[in-house]
Amino acid sequence: MGRRPRAEGEEGALAPTGVPAPGQDAPEPAADCALCPRLKAFRDENRIAYPDFFNAPVPSFGPEDARLLIVGLAPGLKGANRTGRPFTGDYAGDLLYGTLLELGFAEGQYEARADDGLRLVDCMITNAVRCVPPKNKPIGAEIKRCRAYLEARIAALPRLRIIMALGRIAHETTLTALGERRADHGFAHGARHALACGLVLVDSYHCSRYNTNTGRLTKPMFRAVLVAIRAELAGRDTGLVARR
Numbered sequence: 001m002g003r004r005p006r007a008e009g010e011e012g013a014l015a016p017t018g019v020p021a022p023g024q025d026a027p028e029p030a031a032d033c034a035l036c037p038r039l040k041a042f043r044d045e046n047r048i049a050y051p052d053f054f055n056a057p058v059p060s061f062g063p064e065d066a067r068l069l070i071v072g073l074a075p076g077l078k079g080a081n082r083t084g085r086p087f088t089g090d091y092a093g094d095l096l097y098g099t100l101l102e103l104g105f106a107e108g109q110y111e112a113r114a115d116d117g118l119r120l121v122d123c124m125i126t127n128a129v130r131c132v133p134p135k136n137k138p139i140g141a142e143i144k145r146c147r148a149y150l151e152a153r154i155a156a157l158p159r160l161r162i163i164m165a166l167g168r169i170a171h172e173t174t175l176t177a178l179g180e181r182r183a184d185h186g187f188a189h190g191a192r193h194a195l196a197c198g199l200v201l202v203d204s205y206h207c208s209r210y211n212t213n214t215g216r217l218t219k220p221m222f223r224a225v226l227v228a229i230r231a232e233l234a235g236r237d238t239g240l241v242a243r244r
């Protein structure tokens with residue numbers, strides 16, 4: 001695939017300067033990862049305020065032989081940060097998991113909790129930033145630090161073919177993680193980017209309640225992107241708009 005590790009100090013490098021390197025064999029952060037002081041402090045506050053919540057970096061969910069990786073932004077305070085599974089327990093999860101079930105990327109029943117027995121099929125879900133950020137807004141330094149885990153996550157998926165980016169931040173950090181030039185691949189809902197590394201990047205607006213409430217993203221729009229991804233995995237024409 002040509003996915004290369006980068007040198008320290010290079011944009012998107014595995015080891016942000018001055019902090020321990022997670023390493024390519026550690027695609028999931030430790031529960032006490034403290035690389036982002038602001039997020040660690042928020043996590044500590046939440047452990048007091050919500051002692052029953054997961055309150056740790058939320059690990060990726062799905063099989064290691066997945067050909068599709070879905071990259072979201074970050075855990076929601078009372079969604080994934082509460083349940084410990086990406087997109088589980090908030091509105092975005094209702095739309096995402098409902099669509100994945102409908103299209104055969106998941107089996108079982110989604111009940112908005114981590115122990116509902118739901119299984120992903122040929123699909124893994126992760127977040128660009130693994131810890132819940134205040135007001136759902138990670139800052140640039142946090143996105144950059146956690147990119148080490150995204151890069152390691154991608155490198156640890158031997159059959160990976162397609163990455164679906166939910167929103168512009170996921171799109172941009174994925175490009176950097178893969179060593180692609182952001183200027184060559186603008187974000188657009190429904191865009192398909194054939195990357196130099198051999199992977200395909202497909203964009204969607206984030207399936208957040210805000211985006212659906214404002215009409216930016218509808219259920220049919222979201223479903224259509226995953227239908228196209230299903231077609232691409234089956235070797236059929238996707239109908240997506242190709243973007244360089």
Ligand code: SF4
Pocket residue numbers: 029033034035036039040057129130131142145146149
């Ligand atoms: S966001 Fe990522 S890098 Fe930052 S503390 Fe959490 S797991 Fe560590």
